[in-house]
Amino acid sequence: MTKKLMKGSEAIGEAAVQAGCHLFFGYPITPQNEIPEYMSMRLPQVGGTFVQAESEVAASNMLYGAAGSGERVMTSSSSPGVSLMAEGISYLAGAELPVVIVNIMRGGPGLGGILPSQGDYFQATKGMAHGDFRLLVLAPWSVQEAADLVQDAFDLADYYRNPVLILGDGLIGQMMEPVEFAEDRQPVKVLPPKDWAATGNDGSKPRSVINSLFLDPEALEQHNFHLGRKYQKMERDEVRFETYGAEDEADVLVVAYGTVARVCLSALEELQSAGIKASMVRPVSLFPFPYQAVREAAAQAKTVLVVELSMGQMIEDVRLALEGSKPIHFLNRVGGMLVSPDAVVEKITAIAEGKSEEVVHA
């Protein structure tokens, strides 16, 4: 294996190709254009197909058709574009189609800005679109992890027959880091054949109909229960997180995900030399959220600090994890502004010295 210096966007595209994805449908939107551009160059080299769709609405429905044919398929977009795909994603979840969707988040609401943000956490983990469904959501913090998660995402999508969302931000897409792709990578799940795909019916198997319409309420209820069991299985088997010093007692436990967690880790290293004990939990899967890991790490800490590039979204899951057992503090920047390591050091120091006010909810 050799490491290659790649931009995050290119690594995401190459990872998809390595995972056997030969179909990409997408629509241009900043800051993720390097992904479709890479795919438009790369896919023809492997006999694949790139289509520039007329809109994100169309792209998500092209995904539906391709996934319903049993092929691995991906799209990428950024926040406003993902909103346009939301309807299609609901249909994908309803019809149980495996696809991988990459959201390189930018600031919002509305057109917002084009710089990094984590403002789509709620959309990704709670309320992507109409109806009762979940996406499996994975959030990388490095280019290598983005590549690894994209490959895993295809296996997980196929295994659960459910869309998997890679939630990154502009930093992940733009930064360059060494990446390596394992030559003998094995799927993370044992994958059954896609005998449900609609690929023509010669009478040798039951007719395949890809569909999310259930006019009979009892049938729809059974479908909802069936989907619910899948999400429960994800919650049991697919929780991913990393901890940093969380086994030891700490003054402050930081909870952060994505590139923000890297900033926080630099701050933690700086604080160590200053004699303040801080630890961190980094959720990698946002749905399912690592509630237990946060709870256990918080048990070793006096206080908890949530750091996000949003007005406070993941913090709600941290509150669910802690159920009021620890004071929670919050540090954020939004609009495309970034949290600096100095700001994290300052905040943690203030918490340790009793000079930071905890977040209080009525």
Add this chain to the structure above:
Amino acid sequence: MPETVFSKPDALRDVTTHYCPGCTHGTIHRLIAEVLDELGVAQRTVGVAPVGCSVLAYEYFETDFQEASHGRAPAVATGIKRARPDLVVFAYQGDGDLASIGMAEIVHAANRGEKITVVFVNNAIYGMTGGQMAPTTMPGQVATTCPLGRDVESAGHPIRIAEMLSTLRTPAFVARTSVHTPLLSVNTKEMLRRAFTHQVEGRCFSLVEVLSTCPTNWGIPPAESMAWIEKNMLPYYPLGVFKTPESGSREPMPLEG
């Protein structure tokens, strides 16, 4: 032994449809099924059903199917055909689905030259939702959202899809037919055969617009509905072939400099 001279096409399932008396969806389904059987492609065909009266089309054909969201059948068909070029892919859409909410998808699928066949059923009204105005509703025609009749001052004139799509350079075959007489039904089958043959032989996008009835929402008996098409729709929606692979040049203009 008596010989069977007329039977249900193999590509059609032996089920009762939910279509209203006098609706011609059933006729159009049958003609498509006959063409798929006669071309010998039904076993490698995947249909795409729309949202509208024909939302349950997947229950009526014996082929594999995908149910699209409202208006997006050409995008779903694009995904299928790009993933599996060996399959024969057709989308079945009504006028609200194709000419209103799905206008972007049909125009761009046609313009990319997707190797799919679209059957566009135009009955000048929203059927399933209860008779609202469609983009193809005739001027003066009463609908539940234009109770005084379509006013072209505020709603514009009906959209002629076949004519509009035939202005595009890429599509291989665009035609308009009707099924309100037996003779025209025979002609419709021929147009469908030509459209599917273009796809089977690897040429690009084909679309057949079929004028259709909606006695329930037009508020007139089935027999009069047939006459209504003749009197009111044919003058505005002329039948014919609007585009063939031979019509017009498709040579790209070379870039200068």
